Amino acid sequence: MLYSIIIIIVIVIAAIIFVIKGIKPNYQSLDQKQITQTEKPVIMLIIDSLMYKPLLQAEKNGRTPALQFLMEHGQLYPNVVSSYPTMSVTIDSTLLTGTYPDKHQVPGLVWYDENEKRLINYGSAKEEVFKLGIRHVAEDTFYHLNHTHLSRNTKTVHETLGMKGLQSASVNALLYRGNEERTLSLPKIASTLNIAPKNLRIQTPALFSYGMLAQYSPKNDQNNGPIEIFGFNNKFSAQELKYFIQNDKLPAFTIAYFPELDKEVHKKGPENHIDAIEQTDKQLQEILNAYPSWEEALNSAIWIIMGDSGQAEVGNDKSNSLIRLNKILDNYTIYKVNKPVKDNDQIVLGHNERMAFIYILDEHLTPEEVVKKLQKDERIGFLAWKDESDIHVAANGHNNFFTFRPNGHFMDQYGQTWEIKGDPSILDLSISDDFIEFRTYPDALQRLHSALHSHSGNYIIADAKPGFEFEGEGTPIHPGGAAHGSLHEQDSLIPMIVTGTEKQPSHMRIVDLYQWILDLTVKQ
Known part of the structure; x- marks a missing residue:
């Protein structure tokens, strides 16, 4: 999953500040924290863009002793279904709330807010950040994402545990909302230059680590400079977690992010990043070494190690592999990213990679009219839009639409029921005796229905086939590498390793992990 969301913003802000004045880490003290110990704390490590086949290849080659040890002493679940779109903020929101975006209301990395009439961007690429304005993107990422965009009608696992008298920790996670109020202080020069607010009053779990902006371990001073992305790196996350362990401050639940693998997958593709998996494993070894033995580490905690999304290959030939929607729709007036939305703008594009x-x-413009133009492009896997009650799906090479809605007499493997009509092959559905089997697009109906009800507005979803991604004004592109965002199984299926418990989620989907985490912690 793309982890540049915070990294890009911090780089832009901190690079300016370092040149002008320099900044220091915001240290926090563990001594003042009273952490209630539980019999077996749950430690969840998210390895960005970890995928099943490369993981097995690295393990087979003897490159990952820590991951191999955990797999040998636990369970490996190869095909956990991610959220949709398969972008960090949406996935993390689903993980922390146990809901899809129709409930948690974080639609994607980039989306249009029709009430504020502006494009929300949590930091997809530096070009887009500059065009939209650094301050807007910084405020959206550092504050609004957790405190106004993430629905208050859904409780995060941190909030729920807090209400049950249990504490939790967040290390470098994008989504973190908890019950404790604190001030996130950004360097004064940032507010002077109007590139970021001076202070933000935020809500976090009991232990909150956020790169050099909120740091516990003094040893992380070697991991928080500009070269080290100011603390948003694997070594920083590992050292913070080690510090909790060594000081006997592990709460009931800890989530820690390891972001670096994602960059290598984007660059080298879905199969050529074994070296990066090996480097990540070295940090896992450091964490396990914080205990007297690795066996003691397993006896002392429940460990969950997982990816967040997969990635699909993007072709080398930019002229073919990059889908430029503004070119296909060039007969319409399309919003320019570096300007306010105008009265005569007909279309706004929100690119989320694939x-x-x-x-x-x-x-006066209908979704069907726009879909008809886009449907001619064979690189687009499908197009979907909603009306008052139904979801409609179209695809290149199919004359008929596929239409569905919830609460019908067709049931899927997750116990969800649907009313369907039209051509189910558009989403590669297999239907037998009123039972729906998902193939190319895991949990396709619920995830697509949720994405189309994640925020207000009249919009279409375009989803690319493997080998292709969407390109817009200043958006990140990955020709010859890999990208995610799509509903496709290559973007959507992730591995999960679990040790220390025989309990399983109700289903192997990220949306089901919230209740499972509560079961593992509250009922000890």
Whole structure:
């Protein structure tokens, strides 16, 4: 999963500040924290863009002793279904709330807020950040994402545990909302230059580590400089977690992010990043070494190690592998990212790598008209939009639409029921005796229905086939590498390793892990 969301913003802000004045880490003290110990704390490690086949290849080659040890002493679940779109903020919101975006209301990395009439971008690429304005992106990422965009009608696992008298920790996670109020202080020069607010009053779990902006371990001073992305790196996450362990401050639940693998997968593709998996494993070894033995580490905690999304290959030939929606829709007036939305703008594009939101602002323009133009492009896997009650799906090479809605007489493997009509092959559904089997697109109906009800507006979802991604004004592109965002199984299936418990989630989906985590902690 793309972890540049915070990294890009911090780089832009901190690079300016370092040149002008320099900044220091915001240290926090563990001594003042009263952490209630539980019999077997749960430690969840998220390895960004960890995928099953490369993991097995690295293990087979003897490159990952820590991961191999955990697999040998636990269970490996190879195909856990991610959220949709398969982008960090949406996935993390689903993980922490146990809901899809129709409930948690974080639609994607980039989306259009029709109430504020502006494009929300949590930091997809530095070009887009500059065009939209650093301050806007910084405030959206550091504050609004957790405190106004993430729905208050859903409780995060940190909030729920807090209400039950249990504490939790978050290390370098993008989504972190908890019950404790604190001030996140950004360097004064940032507010002077109007590139970021001076202070933000935020809500966090009991232990909150956020790169050099909120740091516990003094040893992490060697991991928080500009070269080290100011603490948003694997070594920093590992050292913070080690510090908790060594000081007997592990709460009931800890989530820690390891972001670096994602960058290598984007660059080298879905199969050529074994070296990066090996480097990640070295940090896991450091964490296990914080105990007297690795066996003692397993006896002392429940360990969950997982990816967040997969990635699909993107072809080398930019002219073919990059889908430029503004070119396909060039007969419409399309919003320019570096300007306010104008009255005559007909369409706004929100690019999420291999998935895109296409917002129709012109009330005289219908989704069907736009879909008809886009449907001619064979690189787009499908197009979907909603009306008052139904979801409609179209695809290149199919004359008919596929239409579905919840609460019908067709049931899927997750116990969800649907009413369907039209051509189910558009989403590669197999239907037998009123039972729906998902193939190319895991949990396709629920995830797609949720994405189309994640925020208000008249919009279409475009989803690319493997080998392709969408390109817009200043968006990140990965020709010859890999990208995610799509509903496709290559983007959607992730591995999970679990030790220390025989309990399993109700289903192997990220959306089901919230209740499972509560079961593992509250009922000890």
